[in-house]
Amino acid sequence: MLxxxxxxxxxxxxxxxxxxxxxxDPEKNVTVIMGENGSGKTTLAQAFTWCLYGATDxxxxxxxxxxxxxxxxxxxxxxxxxxxxxxxxxxDYTMTREQKYTTDSTGNLKRPNNTVFKIQYKNAxxxxxxxxxxEVELRMKEILPKELAKYFFFDGERIGNMSKEIRKGKSKExxxxxxxxxxxxxxxxxLEHLGGRSANTVIKSYEGDYDSKSDSKIxxxxxxxxxxDARLEQxxxxxxxxxxxxxxxxxxxxxxxxxxAENRDSEKFAQERAxxxxxxxxxxxxxxSSTSGVIDTFNRKGSSWMATKMIHDALKELVxxxxxxxxxxxxxxxxxxxxxxxxxxxxxxxxEFGGAAYTELNKVLDYIPPKSIGTLIGQFARxxxxxxRGAADAFDDISNKFSVVSGFDADxxxxxxxxxxxxxxxxxxxxxxxxxxKYTFYDGEVKKLRAERVRLVEEKGGIGTKRxxxxxxxxxxxxxxxxxxxxxxxxxxxxxxxKYLFSVYKExxxxxxxxxxxxxxxxxxxxxxxxxSLKLDDKxxxxxxxxxFEGYSGDVETSTAQSISVIFAFIAGVxxxxxxxxxDENSMLMTEAYPLVMDAPLSAFDKTRIKTVCDAxxxxxxxxxxxxxxxxxxxxxxxxxxxxxxxYLFDKKNEFETELIGR
Amino acid sequence: xxxxxxxxxxxxxxxxEKAQRLIKKVIVKEKRNLSTKEFGTTEMVKKIKKxxxxxxxxx
Numbered sequence: 001m002l003x004x005x006x007x008x009x010x011x012x013x014x015x016x017x018x019x020x021x022x023x024x025d026p027e028k029n030v031t032v033i034m035g036e037n038g039s040g041k042t043t044l045a046q047a048f049t050w051c052l053y054g055a056t057d058x059x060x061x062x063x064x065x066x067x068x069x070x071x072x073x074x075x076x077x078x079x080x081x082x083x084x085x086x087x088x089x090x091x092d093y094t095m096t097r098e099q100k101y102t103t104d105s106t107g108n109l110k111r112p113n114n115t116v117f118k119i120q121y122k123n124a125x126x127x128x129x130x131x132x133x134x135e136v137e138l139r140m141k142e143i144l145p146k147e148l149a150k151y152f153f154f155d156g157e158r159i160g161n162m163s164k165e166i167r168k169g170k171s172k173e174x175x176x177x178x179x180x181x182x183x184x185x186x187x188x189x190x191l192e193h194l195g196g197r198s199a200n201t202v203i204k205s206y207e208g209d210y211d212s213k214s215d216s217k218i219x220x221x222x223x224x225x226x227x228x229d230a231r232l233e234q235x236x237x238x239x240x241x242x243x244x245x246x247x248x249x250x251x252x253x254x255x256x257x258x259x260x261a262e263n264r265d266s267e268k269f270a271q272e273r274a275x276x277x278x279x280x281x282x283x284x285x286x287x288x289s290s291t292s293g294v295i296d297t298f299n300r301k302g303s304s305w306m307a308t309k310m311i312h313d314a315l316k317e318l319v320x321x322x323x324x325x326x327x328x329x330x331x332x333x334x335x336x337x338x339x340x341x342x343x344x345x346x347x348x349x350x351x352e353f354g355g356a357a358y359t360e361l362n363k364v365l366d367y368i369p370p371k372s373i374g375t376l377i378g379q380f381a382r383x384x385x386x387x388x389r390g391a392a393d394a395f396d397d398i399s400n401k402f403s404v405v406s407g408f409d410a411d412x413x414x415x416x417x418x419x420x421x422x423x424x425x426x427x428x429x430x431x432x433x434x435x436x437x438k439y440t441f442y443d444g445e446v447k448k449l450r451a452e453r454v455r456l457v458e459e460k461g462g463i464g465t466k467r468x469x470x471x472x473x474x475x476x477x478x479x480x481x482x483x484x485x486x487x488x489x490x491x492x493x494x495x496x497x498x499k500y501l502f503s504v505y506k507e508x509x510x511x512x513x514x515x516x517x518x519x520x521x522x523x524x525x526x527x528x529x530x531x532x533s534l535k536l537d538d539k540x541x542x543x544x545x546x547x548x549f550e551g552y553s554g555d556v557e558t559s560t561a562q563s564i565s566v567i568f569a570f571i572a573g574v575x576x577x578x579x580x581x582x583x584d585e586n587s588m589l590m591t592e593a594y595p596l597v598m599d600a601p602l603s604a605f606d607k608t609r610i611k612t613v614c615d616a617x618x619x620x621x622x623x624x625x626x627x628x629x630x631x632x633x634x635x636x637x638x639x640x641x642x643x644x645x646x647x648y649l650f651d652k653k654n655e656f657e658t659e660l661i662g663r
Numbered sequence: 664x665x666x667x668x669x670x671x672x673x674x675x676x677x678x679x680e681k682a683q684r685l686i687k688k689v690i691v692k693e694k695r696n697l698s699t700k701e702f703g704t705t706e707m708v709k710k711i712k713k714x715x716x717x718x719x720x721x722x
Contacts, residue, residue, distance in 0.1 A: 089697065089698030090698060091698060091699070091700075139700070142697075185697060186690050186693040186694045186697060187690070189693045189696070189697065189707075190686075190689050190690055190693045192704075193689075193693070193704065193707050193708055193711055194689070194711065198704065200704055200705055200708055201708060202708050202711050202712055202715070205708055205712060206712070471673050472673060472674060475673045475674045475675065476674070479674075488673070488675055489675055489719060490712070490715050490716055490719055491673070492672040492673050492675035492676075492677050493672075493677055493681070493682055493685065493715050493718075493719055494711075494712075494715055495672050495673065496670060496672045496677045496679075496682045497682055497685055497686050497689065497715075499672075500682065500683075500686060501686060
């Protein structure tokens with residue numbers, strides 16, 4: 001596949017129709033398109049994928065030029081078109097994708113129509129013809145599968161994702177696409193035509209050629225074979241699904257295993273936090289009981305305790321209380337009252353109401369029981385004694401409980417701080433329990449899928465044996481009939497060819513993969529001079545290995561420069577092999593040279609690597625189209641100067657308009 | 664020089680040399696068809712059958 005030219009009409013910044021021709025000269029196979037940032041380099045690179053696959057990486061899926069859309073007016077219409085001319089397997093192709101845009105009565109852009117994709121080619125008679133509408137996508141897939149296109153239409157700014165994908169996680173479609181590019185498609189086509197899965201194959205067609213009218217047993221055996229074939233097809237389909245599902249599930253299980261290891265500490269922290277929270281709960285409980293204890297003690301003993309000093313002082317004062325007591329010992333108020341009432345004293349003197357004796361006796365009443373001051377003092381002293389005894393432990397009691405209450409705040413703050421610290425540590429960490437559940441789920445899925453595969457493979461073997469028995473039965477029966485004997489012979493050749501080709505295909509596939517690994521390593525070491533080498537597995541995933549550490553077989557983390565080198569090496573390796581196989585006419589492999597279209601590929605490299613990349617790429621690729629910013633462009637031109645066949649410059653008029661001019 | 668190596672497939676003798684010749688022819692045909700896209704699956708199956716029949720019946 002060689003790109004001859006591209007023309008863009010109203011595609012994003014490219015207002016009107018603008019064309020660009022790419023260098024197809026084998027000696028000067030590089031086309032350099034330079035431009036400042038934002039001038040349209042990425043747009044032009046994306047125009048390839050939009051034209052060939054109808055997709056871009058832009059967030060805004062409206063590809064109509066903004067200046068055009070603003071001037072469409074009400075009920076207007078405009079078209080976007082990208083046309084690419086190329087040569088593939090010596091056939092001239094023109095791919096055209098077009099999209100119609102319309103505005104409503106208020107001049108607003110309506111949702112655009114679906115794109116229309118057409119492939120025009122020059123047929124064997126040299127006439128222009130169109131690939132049928134229903135076959136255009138398939139034909140494009142045969143020319144350059146979308147799975148691989150992103151590596152050939154290479155965007156240096158999206159290197160991170162590509163690097164991750166190229167190392168792991170590629171689909172079966174990717175492996176198939178690489179196999180096809182490496183020239184194995186003639187094999188796969190022949191296998192498909194001889195005895196593939198479709199209903200229309202040489203072997204199945206011969207089975208239909210048997211004349212089975214005369215023998216119902218043959219028809220019966222053929223029915224059985226059809227049933228077995230249908231089941232085998234189901235099994236094959238399911239086995240291929242299992243491969244994909246197992247891959248996805250085991251990738252997920254690995255992902256969660258890594259996350260669990262990364263978050264293992266979170267479990268420890270969570271336990272610690274639970275302990276601290278229970279301590280806080282204990283503290284809060286103890287604060288509540290101590291506070292109520294303080295209040296209770298204060299209520300009961302507070303007044304006594306506060307009166308202790310007064311009581312003490314009062315009792316001290318009352319030590320001499322007997323001096324104050326002027327009462328007559330053992331005389332009761334009732335005695336005096338009796339004397340007043342009989343109006344005669346003990347001494348015989350008369351007691352007249354209001355007289356001096358009467359007044360004197362009434363005075364005595366204040367000092368003798370029941371109003372005796374001595375008695376009151378006695379009672380007071382006893383009460384004081386009781387109160388003092390009650391208040392004796394009040395201080396210790398309250399101070400003990402209060403120390404618990406006042407200590408609470410400090411302890412509470414300390415525990416809260418510890419919890420806060422753990423919370424901060426746990427922020428961004430995942431719950432290991434949840435991760436473990438997910439890991440167990442995916443790990444279980446992997447085991448289930450493996451068990452299912454074993455069961456299906458056993459069933460497949462069993463059906464295969466039964467099918468062969470039917471085949472032998474049919475063969476024995478058909479050999480009795482001349483015509484059927486002839487058909488059986490042809491079928492035997494077709495079967496032999498299918499089996500032989502299948503085994504050769506497997507060998508070739510391994511051989512081609514090993515050659516690719518060697519080619520990729522040669523280029524990788526040329527671009528990236530470190531002690532690393534690359535290993536390709538059967539899904540064409542790349543692992544980077546350290547050369548100097550014998551026995552170390554794990555993958556290693558990569559730097560950006562290393563990642564970009566891996567991708568360059570892989571693509572350049574595929575291109576180189578495709579080119580080499582293509583030049584060998586007698587080869588059973590069938591390949592085609594491919595171009596390399598690169599957007600901003602050099603920004604991740606230092607000057608030395610830019611030089612090695614610039615040296616290597618034009619040698620391995622049939623055609624190189626490079627979109628580059630001014631500064632990198634100068635370095636690239638310095639290093640690739642002799643290989644540059646075409647030069648263009650983006651002339652940015654404004655944000656909505658860029659013109660492509662030749663230099 | 665002809666070899667007379669034979670293999671039994673489904674109880675029928677297959678001449679290995681003939682079969683190998685056929686394989687080469689089929690691959691060449693497939694390679695050509697991949698570039699020209701001249702024939703669809705049905706036509707290719709017919710062409711391969713014709714190739715087998717001509718080769719097998721040629722003594």
